Amino acid sequence: MIEVHTDAACSGDPGLSAAGIVIKTNNQTEEHQFFLGTWTNHEAEFLAVSRALELCRSDYPGEIISIRSDSKIVVDTLDRKYTKNKKFLPLFEHIQELEQSFSFVFYKWIPDKQNRHADKLARECLLKHAQNPDQS
Template sequence: MIEVYTDAAASGDPGPSAAGVIIKQGATLIEHSFYLNERNNHEAEFLAVIKALEVCREDFPDEIISIRSDAKIVIDTIEKGYTKNEKFSPLLTTIQDLEENFPYVFYKWVPEKQNKNADRVARAALLKHTKLR
């Protein structure tokens, strides 16, 4: 099973945003960061999960994936499998489509203190991009 930690950082609501993804395979940690353009924080959190699933589709096909996020709204929405929010609906559909690449995908809410590495990577990506502007 592959453990994946996701987080997002945004500057403004909406504003520039980025995602951090940490993939833990045994004792190995793999970091990925993505600039997400102008998003609100919740959209960025959904996109962090999408980016994580895309990376895992490429690097860990056919593995069981366990995604951990400190964004309760994202985890709750994915676990329910629906949302009334028009902005979240296409993001949820994308996540559900990506899940088909794996035998099983687990989702777990984790407290912020257990998600510090993904937060660090997301903030660094946001800072890097905003300094380049």
């Protein structure tokens, strides 16, 4: 099983946003940061999950993936496999497509304090981009 922690940071809502992703396999930990552009906080959280699944699709296809996020709305939406929010729908549908690359994907809500590593990565990326916007 691959354990994946995701988080997003935003400067404004909507505002510039970034994702932090931590992938844990056996005794190894991978760190990833992505500048996402301008999104709402919730949209950025969905994008963080999407980016994590894209990474896992190329490196760990067919595996069991455990996504852990401190975004209750993202975890609840993906667990229920349903949203009526039109802004979330394209992001949700993309995540559902990505899920097909794995034997099983499940989502778990975790408190902020258990997601500090992914949060730190997202905030660092957002700060780097704010200081030097020409490098994404």
